[in-house]
Amino acid sequence: MSDLLNFFTLSEDRIAQSGVEPRDSSKLMVLHPDGSLEHRTFRDLTDYLRPGDLLVMNESRVIPARLEARKPTGGKLEVLLLREHRSLEWSAYLKPARRAGETLIFGDGQATAQIVGQLEDGARMLRFDVDIKPLLDEIGRLPLPPYIRGDDVGERYQTVYSREKGSVAAPTAGLHFTPQLLDTLEQMGVERHFVTLHVGAGTFKPISGPITSHQMHEEVFSIPPATADAINRAKLENRRIVAVGTTTVRALESAVSGGQVQAGEGATSIFIVPPYRFQIPDLLITNFHLPNSSLMLLVGAFAGEERIKAAYFAALERDYRFYSLGDAMLIFGVES
Numbered sequence: 001m002s003d004l005l006n007f008f009t010l011s012e013d014r015i016a017q018s019g020v021e022p023r024d025s026s027k028l029m030v031l032h033p034d035g036s037l038e039h040r041t042f043r044d045l046t047d048y049l050r051p052g053d054l055l056v057m058n059e060s061r062v063i064p065a066r067l068e069a070r071k072p073t074g075g076k077l078e079v080l081l082l083r084e085h086r087s088l089e090w091s092a093y094l095k096p097a098r099r100a101g102e103t104l105i106f107g108d109g110q111a112t113a114q115i116v117g118q119l120e121d122g123a124r125m126l127r128f129d130v131d132i133k134p135l136l137d138e139i140g141r142l143p144l145p146p147y148i149r150g151d152d153v154g155e156r157y158q159t160v161y162s163r164e165k166g167s168v169a170a171p172t173a174g175l176h177f178t179p180q181l182l183d184t185l186e187q188m189g190v191e192r193h194f195v196t197l198h199v200g201a202g203t204f205k206p207i208s209g210p211i212t213s214h215q216m217h218e219e220v221f222s223i224p225p226a227t228a229d230a231i232n233r234a235k236l237e238n239r240r241i242v243a244v245g246t247t248t249v250r251a252l253e254s255a256v257s258g259g260q261v262q263a264g265e266g267a268t269s270i271f272i273v274p275p276y277r278f279q280i281p282d283l284l285i286t287n288f289h290l291p292n293s294s295l296m297l298l299v300g301a302f303a304g305e306e307r308i309k310a311a312y313f314a315a316l317e318r319d320y321r322f323y324s325l326g327d328a329m330l331i332f333g334v335e336s
Helices: 042-047 133-139 172-176 179-188 225-236 246-254 294-303 305-317
Strands: 027-031 037-041 054-058 060-062 066-070 076-086 089-095 103-106 111-118 124-128 164-167 191-197 219-223 241-244 264-268 283-287 328-332
Touching (some): 027 042, 027 305, 037 305, 042 179, 054 246, 076 103, 172 283, 191 225, 191 246, 219 225, 219 246, 225 241, 241 246, 246 264, 246 283, 294 305
Parallel strands (some): 027 328, 054 191, 060 164, 241 283
Antiparallel strands (some): 066 076, 066 103, 219 264, 283 328
């Protein structure tokens, strides 16, 4: 299985630094159940979906979670907020790291926080004196992945349907959709429903060492009753579930009980590796991922290890653009 993590090498110039315009003009690789490939454009998705298909999308929105803070003595540090655990308390990565008991000042003094603890992964727990969320648009920046240079990506790093604020990384498979493409799919009879999974900084964390010792960050998710009902009805009627992105897959697979998706809120640290039997999605829309990532294991589990390897070698040969702002794949599950 470890071979699935490092079967290819990727030079930095293959990692997209900006998204194409319009969004749906990105490349689309279609991976069929028999392993055959087609090379299309994302707006050609209409050729592969059909009336009755159910498109499930993660409507989480990235928050400006990268902040600059200073100590009372004047020293500066960078803070990446990860997750609000309870009122006024957030986990965060600090650079450079600081000790419990220290105080941090944000903005022009609009907020202060005390470091009240440390988590196993090195993150710190911060307790703010005010609700930081309303201040983020003023004092924060989008936490772009470390492989994207510059801070001018802006709204291009949000899906056009993002609504629920809470992620520190975009659910990037959805970045290819335009309002026009969504309207076309709706007119075709493709249903559209939403889940929320707030993507954590763990999405940046490479796998080092044995896979069995890799710890996924816990992420919060919610499944609306309308979405759960629509998915369960579609499964009963043998209609296809099309998951937009690995985050949607993780939310759906974490919400299954007794073969049905359960509505409600929860937290998940699900780590999907081959072999894995997916209960909900039949097709997966996803981007091209980096080596040594948990995302490679998930798509390898969905597509089959040999199929995904062949697809990635083809992507390298045909100059597909990788990762968050890059091109897309449509993967038919082995049993689709």
